[in-house]
Amino acid sequence: MSADMGAMFTAVKLEVIKRLQADYGDLYNDDNVMLAATHTHVGNAGYSHQQLYQIASIDDTLAGYSSQNFNAIVGGIVTSIKRAHDTLTPGTLSLAQGELKGATVNRSEFAYNHNVDAQDFDTNVNETMTQLRLDAADGTPVGLINWFALHPTSFSNQFMHLSADNKGYAQLGAEKIFAKESNEGRYCQWLGQ
Known part of the structure; x- marks a missing residue:
């Protein structure tokens, strides 16, 4: 599961597993739950139990940690995993890899x-x-996991809204393609499209 956040912290993963195990027993554990963050720099903050990140999250309210943010993040991740669990179907995986020349830059050449x-x-x-594609047994695209070294820092530090940044824009494009290829359009329902 990938979330549009700055980082994925151990405390989040441990709580996600704890909540999943409350419903599924030992089916989900540290060995088979992988959580990742897109690393957006304009994402939510205040959800780390590590003091250094709490200091970095301090804003004008002087709140470096927010249990509300933490619980919203964990709850959203758990809901996503449960939805995936409830809709499991046979399918195929395919892996592709290629070069994207000129699509990224080094932030510190010096x-x-x-x-x-x-x-x-x-x-x-x-x-x-590198891209891992997930297709249903009938060939309908279900999802993808993509790895590309691109830093989601399209917005300045003056931007005051949450955003998935450039990786989120790519996700939106993939969701639209999947909806077009799906008879039900189920892949974009959460986007309200």
């Missing part, structure tokens, strides 16, 4: 160039994209 092996590489960024 620092990168000080690596002793910097000159050993053709580029100062990882331009390889």
Whole structure:
């Protein structure tokens, strides 16, 4: 499960597993629950139990931790996993990998160039994209997991709204494609489309 957040913390994963086990017993555990964050820089904050991140989350209210944020995040993740569990069907996985030249930039070329092996590489960024595609047994696309080294920092630190940033925009595009290819349009229902 991937969430549009800045980071995924251990406390979130532990609570998600605890809540899943309340309904499913030992079916879900640390070995088979993978949680990831898209690393948006304009996401929610105040959900870490680690003090350093609480300090970084302090705003004008001086609240570095919010149990409301923590519980909303955990609750949303648990709901997503339960929905996926309740709609499990046979399907296939396929893996693709390719190069996306010029699609990302190094945020600190100066620092990168000080690596002793910097000159050993053709580029100062990882331009390889890896994608795992999930299809239903009839070939209908169900979802995908995509890995590409692109930092979601499209907005300045003056932006005051939550956003999934550029990775969220890509997710929206995938959801629209999936809805178009699906007779029911079920993949975009949560977007209200």
